[in-house]
Structure formats: C-alpha cells, structure tokens
Amino acid sequence: MRILITNDDGMNAEGLVVLESAAQRLGGEIYVVAPEIEHSAQSHAITVRQPLFAREVPKTHGEALRVAVSGTPCDCVRLGLIKLLDFKPDLCLSGINHGGNMGWDVFFSGTVSAAAEAHSFGVPAIALSLASWAKADWRGLDVMVAELMRTLISAKHSRKDYFYNVNIPPVAIGKIKGALMTRQEPTVKGDNFEQRKAPDGRIYYWPTWDERKAAREKLEGLEYDSAAVKAGYISVTPLLYEVSNLKEPGAAVALKEFKPNVD
Numbered sequence: 001m002r003i004l005i006t007n008d009d010g011m012n013a014e015g016l017v018v019l020e021s022a023a024q025r026l027g028g029e030i031y032v033v034a035p036e037i038e039h040s041a042q043s044h045a046i047t048v049r050q051p052l053f054a055r056e057v058p059k060t061h062g063e064a065l066r067v068a069v070s071g072t073p074c075d076c077v078r079l080g081l082i083k084l085l086d087f088k089p090d091l092c093l094s095g096i097n098h099g100g101n102m103g104w105d106v107f108f109s110g111t112v113s114a115a116a117e118a119h120s121f122g123v124p125a126i127a128l129s130l131a132s133w134a135k136a137d138w139r140g141l142d143v144m145v146a147e148l149m150r151t152l153i154s155a156k157h158s159r160k161d162y163f164y165n166v167n168i169p170p171v172a173i174g175k176i177k178g179a180l181m182t183r184q185e186p187t188v189k190g191d192n193f194e195q196r197k198a199p200d201g202r203i204y205y206w207p208t209w210d211e212r213k214a215a216r217e218k219l220e221g222l223e224y225d226s227a228a229v230k231a232g233y234i235s236v237t238p239l240l241y242e243v244s245n246l247k248e249p250g251a252a253v254a255l256k257e258f259k260p261n262v263d
Contacts, residue, residue, distance in 0.1 A: 001027060001029075002029045002031065002087065002089045002090050002091075003023050003029070003030055003031065003091045003092070003093060004031050004033065004077070004080055004081070004085070004089040004092045004093070004118065005019055005020060005023060005030060005031065005032045005033075005034070005092075005093045005094075006033055006034045006073055006076045006077055006080070006092070006093075006094050006114045007034050007035070007094060007095055007096075007097065007111060007114070008035065008038065008040050008042060008073040008094075008097065008109070008110030008111045008114065009038050009040065009097060009098055009111075010034065010035050010036065010037050010039070011036055011057065011068045013098065014098075014136070014138055015095055015096035015097060015098050015138070016032070016034060016095075016096070017060075017061065018096055018138045018142050018145070019093055019095055019096045019128065019145065020032065020061045021061065022141075022142040022143075022145035022146040023093055023146075023149075024061065024062065025142065025143070026146060026150065028090070029064040030061075030063045031063065031064055031084075031085060031089065032063050032065065032067065033054075033065070033067045033069060033076045033077070033080035034067075034068065034069065035069055035070075035071065035072065035073060035075075036068040036069065036070055039071075039072050040097075040099075040109075041108045041109070041110065042073060043107060043108050043109070043110065043113050044074055044113040044116065044117065045072045045113075046071070046072060046074050046075055046078065047070075047071040047072065052069060052071045052075055052079060053069070053070040054067050054068070054069045054070070054084070055067065065084070065085075067084060072110060073094065073110040073113060073117075074110070074113055076114065077114050077117040077118050077121075078117060081118070081121050081123070088121075088123060089118075089123055090123075090124070091123070091124050091125070091126070091153070092114075092119075092123045092124070092126075093115075093125070093126055093128065093149075094111050094112070094114040094118075094125065094126070094127045095111050095129055096128045096130055096138075096168075097109070097111040097127075097128070097129035098130060098132075098133070098136050099129060099130070099132065099133045100129050100130075100132070100133075100167050100226075100229065101129040101165060101167060102167050102184070102185055102225040102226045102235065103184050103185035103186065103224075103226055104184070104185075104189070106165055106184060106237075106239065109127070111127050111128075111129060112127045112165055112239070114127070115163060115165070116163065116239070116241050119161055119163040119239075119241065122160070122161045123161060124153075124157075124160065124161055124163070125161075125162075125163045126149065126163075126164045126166060127165045127166065128145065128166045128167075129165075129166065129167050129168065130167075130168050130170060131167045131169055131170055131229045131235075132170030134170070136170070137170075139173075140173045141168070141173065143173075144168075144173050144176070145168075148166070148179060148236075151179075152236070162238070163238065163239045163240065163241075164236055164237065164238055164239070165225075165236075165237045165238075165239050166235065166236050166237075167229050167234070167235040168229075168234050169229045169230075169231075169234065175232060176232060176233070177231070177233050179233060179235075180222060180223075180233045180234070180235060181236050181237070181238070182223060182225040182228050182235045182236065182237050183225070183237060184224070184225060184237060185219060185224040185226040186219075186224075189214065190209045190211055190212075190214025191207070191209065191210070192207075192208045192210040193205040193206065193207060193208060194206045194208045225237050
C-alpha cells in the first residue's frame with residue numbers, strides 16, 4: 001500500500017509524526033508532502049499568484065519521500081498527486097490535527113480540505129483530528145489509529161474514493177468507548193470577536209470562541225460528531241463534497257418564468 005500523508009499544522013507537528021507511525025503499522029510505503037509552516041483554517045485555499053517552493057527534508061521515520069511545501073494543505077496534495085508522485089496512491093491521510101474538526105468547521109479546516117482534495121482526484125482519504133485545543137497527549141495514539149484505519153479500509157465502501165472525517169476524544173486510550181458513525185453537528189456557533197485597541201489607537205478585532213454560547217446551542221444526540229466525542233466515542237463522519245441541492249423547489253419554479261429582457 002502506498003500512502004500519501006499531509007496535514008495543516010506543518011511539517012514539524014507532533015500529530016504528523018504520530019500519523020506516520022500509525023500508517024507504517026499498516027505496511028507499505030509512506031510519502032509525506034506537508035506545509036513548511038502551520039496553515040490552520042485555510043479551508044480549500046490553493047496558491048495561484050505565486051510559485052510553490054518544495055524541498056526534500058530528512059527522512060525521520062523510514063518514509064519513501066518527505067517534502068516540505070511553501071503552500072497550503074491543498075497545495076501539498078495537488079503538488080504531490082500531479083507532480084511529485086508518478087503513481088496514484090492507494091490512500092491519503094491528513095492530520096492528526098491538534099484540535100477538533102466537527103460540525104461547520106469541516107468547511108474551514110485545512111486538515112479536512114486536504115483529504116477532500118485527494119478525494120477529488122479519486123484517492124480514498126481519511127482526515128483525522130484530536131479534539132482538544134489543550135496540551136495534547138499523543139501516547140499510544142498511533143496504535144489505536146492504525147487499528148481504526150484497518151477497520152475503515154476493510155469496510156465495504158459504496159464507492160472506491162471514500163472520504164472520512166475522524167475526530168478522536170481527548171481522553172486516555174483506555175477510556176475511549178468505541179467508534180460511532182456520525183453526521184456533522186449543524187448548529188454550534190460559538191464564534192465571536194473581542195474588540196481591542198492597538199498601541200497606535202486603531203481598533204481591531206481578535207477572533208475568539210464563546211463556549212457559553214456554543215454550549216446553549218449544542219445538540220446531545222450521539223448521531224452528531226461533537227456529541228459523540230463529548231461522550232468519549234471516536235466520531236467517524238463519511239463526507240461527500242457534492243453539495244448541489246436539487247430538491248429545492250423554489251428556484252426551479254421561479255426560473256421557469258425567467259426571460260432575459262432585451263429591450
């Protein structure tokens with residue numbers, strides 16, 4: 001098995017090392033193409049107005065290739081699949097992100113978007129996140145992640161280019177209750193801004209998270225990713241980036257009456 005690995009926390013992130021170790025437990029060849037620096041919350045951004053610089057860096061864990069890229073997580077996947085690799089990998093892994101990627105955050109996440117980019121090339125992909133913004137405990141996580149990936153890879157998928165978003169609860173491995181297939185939490189919006197003043201007197205706004213506001217809006221059913229993680233389960237959400245809503249009747253009816261005005 002040939003596995004492409006990337007992330008959004010950067011080439012030196014501890015979560016990347018853990019994911020490499022987990023992937024090596026699956027066997028096969030590991031190819032790491034990751035950003036030189038952190039690119040969190042870059043979503044599906046790609047570089048189009050400036051060059052991408054890529055340099056091979058020392059192989060630290062028996063990788064077949066290890067390349068640091070000046071661009072975004074999606075740049076890394078695109079460059080890897082289009083130029084750096086002369087084959088189509090069997091799997092793309094993205095992560096392990098330090099911080100959860102659940103609910104609406106999947107649309108902001110560089111971790112999830114990198115996996116989505118591989119998915120768009122027809123490569124099976126799994127995005128993985130450790131759902132904690134505090135100091136992370138990575139001990140033993142590679143063994144558990146390897147077991148989880150074996151389970152997902154062995155599943156009878158409805159299509160070859162499957163795509164999963166995985167969030168791991170921030171508890172000791174022995175306290176994880178299991179894994180649940182979940183859907184995105186649709187309502188949590190704890191986003192806020194704190195108004196501050198710069199030394200020169202200008203007002204600026206620092207993005208913050210209002211946990212009290214988010215707590216009021218959280219759903220409790222274990223079918224949702226955030227609720228499952230909060231309860232001590234690994235959340236596994238199958239994703240498909242086909243967002244066309246052709247079941248919306250209003251626009252279809254309205255467009256039937258549309259005629260361009262040429263007067």
